[in-house]
Amino acid sequence: xxxxxxxxxKEATALAGILGIGPLWNRAWSRHRMPALPNANxxxxxxxxxNHGMLANDAGFAALENGGTALDMIEAGARLVEADAEGLSVxxxxxxxxxxxxxxxxxxxxxxxxxxxxxxxxxIMHPISLARKVMEETPHVMLAGAGAEQYARELGMxxxxxxxxxxxxxxxxxxxxxxxxxxINIENHDTIGLLALDHNGHLAGGCTTSGVAYKMHGRVxxxxxxxxxxxxxGEVGGATATxxxxxxxxxxxxxxxxxxxxxxxxxxxxCYEAVQRIIQSMPTDDLQVGxxxxxxxxxxxxxxxHGGFNYAYHHSESFESSVHSKLIDASHGT
Ligand code: ASP
Numbered sequence: 001x002x003x004x005x006x007x008x009x010k011e012a013t014a015l016a017g018i019l020g021i022g023p024l025w026n027r028a029w030s031r032h033r034m035p036a037l038p039n040a041n042x043x044x045x046x047x048x049x050x051n052h053g054m055l056a057n058d059a060g061f062a063a064l065e066n067g068g069t070a071l072d073m074i075e076a077g078a079r080l081v082e083a084d085a086e087g088l089s090v091x092x093x094x095x096x097x098x099x100x101x102x103x104x105x106x107x108x109x110x111x112x113x114x115x116x117x118x119x120x121x122x123x124i125m126h127p128i129s130l131a132r133k134v135m136e137e138t139p140h141v142m143l144a145g146a147g148a149e150q151y152a153r154e155l156g157m158x159x160x161x162x163x164x165x166x167x168x169x170x171x172x173x174x175x176x177x178x179x180x181x182x183x184i185n186i187e188n189h190d191t192i193g194l195l196a197l198d199h200n201g202h203l204a205g206g207c208t209t210s211g212v213a214y215k216m217h218g219r220v221x222x223x224x225x226x227x228x229x230x231x232x233x234g235e236v237g238g239a240t241a242t243x244x245x246x247x248x249x250x251x252x253x254x255x256x257x258x259x260x261x262x263x264x265x266x267x268x269x270x271c272y273e274a275v276q277r278i279i280q281s282m283p284t285d286d287l288q289v290g291x292x293x294x295x296x297x298x299x300x301x302x303x304x305x306h307g308g309f310n311y312a313y314h315h316s317e318s319f320e321s322s323v324h325s326k327l328i329d330a331s332h333g334t
Contacts, residue, residue: 041317042199042200042201043197043199043298043315043316043317044061044064044073044196044197044198044199044298044315044316045196045197045294045298045300045313045314045315045316046060046061046073046077046194046195046196046197046294046313046314047194047195047196047292047294047300047302047311047312047313047314048060048077048192048193048194048195048292048311048312049190049191049192049193049194049240049242049290049292049309049311049312050190050192050242050309050310050311050312051310051312051327052081052084052087052090052190052192053077053192053194053311053312053327054312054327055077055080055081056077056078056080056081056192056194056312057077057312057313057314058314059076059077059079059080060073060074060076060077060194060196060314061073061314061316062076063075063076063077064196064198064199068198069198069200069202069204070110070111070196070197070198070202070203070204071108071110071132071196071204073194073196073198073204074108074128074194074195074196074204074205074206075108075128075129075132075206077192077194077196077206078106078108078126078128078192078194078206078208079126079128079129081192081208082125082126082127082128082208083125083126085164085166086166087190088166088167088170088190088210088213089190089191089209089210089213090190090191090192090208090209090210091104091125091126091127091162091208091210092125092160092162092164093162093164093166093167094162094167094209094210094211095167095170095171095210095213095214096163096167096168096171096210096213096214097211097214097215097216097217097219098178098180098214098215098216098217099217100163100168100171101122101163101217102122102162102163102167102210103120103121103122103210103211103217104118104120104121104122104124104127104162104208104209104210104211105117105118105119105120105121105127105207105208105209105210105211105220105221105223105224105229106118106119106121106127106128106130106131106206106207106208106209106223106224107131107142107206107207107223107224107225107226107229107230108128108131108132108135108204108205108206108207108230109135109204109205109206109226109230109231109232109238110135110202110203110204110232110234111202111203111204111232111233111234112234113232113233113234114135114136115135115141115226116131116132116133116134116135116136116138116141116142117131117134117141117142117143117224117225117226118130118131118134118142118143118144118148118224119142119143119144119145119148119220119224120144120145120148120218120220121144121145121148121149121152122145122149122162123149123159123160123161123162124148124149124152124157124158124159125157125158125159125160125162126157126158127208128206128208129157130143130148130151130152130155130157131206131208131224133151133155134148134151138151141226142224142226144220162210170213171214174213174214178214180214180215180216190209190242191207191208191209191211191223191229191241191242191243192207192208192209192242193205193206193207193223193229193230193240193241193242193292194206194207194240195232195237195238195239195240195292195293195294195300196294197294197296197298199316201296202234203232203233203234203237203238203294203296204232204238205230205231205232205238205239205240205294206230206240207223207224207229207230207240207241208223209221209223209229211223211245212244212245220245221244221245221246221248221249222241222245222246222248222249222253223241223245225245225249227252227254227255228241228245228248228249228252228253228254228255229241229245229248229253229254230254231254231255231257231258232258233258233262234296235262235296236258236261236262236295236296237258237261237267237293237294237295237296238254238258238293238294239253239254239255239257239258239261239267239270239271239274239291239292239293239294240254240291240292240293241253241254241289241290241291241292242289242290242292242309243287243288243289243290243304243305243309244287244288244289247278247282247284247287247289248278248289250281250282251274251277251278251281253274253277253278253289253291254291256270256273256274256277257270257271257273257274257291257293258270258293260273260274261293261295266295266299266301267293267294267295267299267300267301267302268293268300268301268302268303269301270291270293270301271291271292271293271301271302271303271330272301272303274291274303275289275291275303275304275305278305279305284305284306287305288304288305288306288308288309289304289305290302290303290304290305290309290311290330291303291304292311292330298315298317300313302328302330303330304330309329309330310327310328310329310330311327311328311330312326312327312328313326313327313328314326
C-alpha cells in the first residue's frame, strides 16, 4: 500500500514537473484549498471584461431576475455587447481582418462541462447564441466557418452585414501602411469574456469577439477555444481571457487559471500566476493578456500583463441595485 502510494506520488510529481505545476504544491494556498461547497447563501454574481462589462452585467442580472439561469445571464450579457455597432471588437462593428472581412468567434460553457463554440463566422449577429445552440442541440462542441453559418441559417438566426462604416474607415486607414502588429491598447483587445454564478450555485461562462484587428483571413484566436479563452468547472470556478489570443492559446490560459483555483489559489492568485506563465514563456513588451476568474463562492479576481485592463463585477449581496456593477481596474492586480 505504502509503496504504491510512493509510486503514485513519484509519478504525479514527475507529471507535475512536465506540466510545470510542481512548485504550486509548496505554495501557501495549497494548505487552504478552496472547498467545493454549494452556493450556500444563494448569492449570484457576474463578472465581465472591460467597460462594456457594466452593461453586460446589467443585462445578465435582468435575465436572472426574469427567472434565468447562469447560462441565460451569459447569453443576455454577450448579446447586448454583440449588438452594439459602436464597439470595435465584438459582433457588429468589429474591426475586420486584413482583407476587410469581419469574422467572429464565440463560445459558451456551463457548470457540467457542456460547451459550445463557433469560429470564423461571418454575417451572423449573435455568435454567442449560435454557440449555445451548438452546445444544446448538436452532438458537437465546435462548428467553424461556412458550416456554422449554414447551421445559423437553418435556425433562422439574424443575419447582417457586420462591417460598419466606422470599422470600414478604420480599415481603409490601416491599409495605408498595412502593418500588422498586435498592439496593447484597449481598442485592439476588447473581447468580452463573462462569468456568472446563479442563485442555484451554477456557474457558466461565455466569450465573444471579432478577434484582433487586421489579422490574416482565417485566423482564429483563443476566444472560441475551450480551455484557452474560456473554461468553467462547476466544482471550482470559471475563467476567461482577453488580449492576444496566441499567447493565451500557447499557455492554455483559462484552463490553467481554473486548475490553479482547484489547487486552492484564490481567483486573484490564479490569474496572477497564469499571467506569470506567459511572462516566463515569451517576450511580452508588445502584447497584452488579461485574465478574469470567478470562484463558485462568488469571489472574483483579475490580472493582466500590462496596465489598462479592467472588468465589471456585480454581486447580489454586495450591490443593492441590480443595475450597478463595480468597475475594477486590474492594472496592477486586484
Ligand atoms: N483574444 C482575442 C483574440 O485573440 C482578442 C481580444 O481579446 O480582443 O482574438
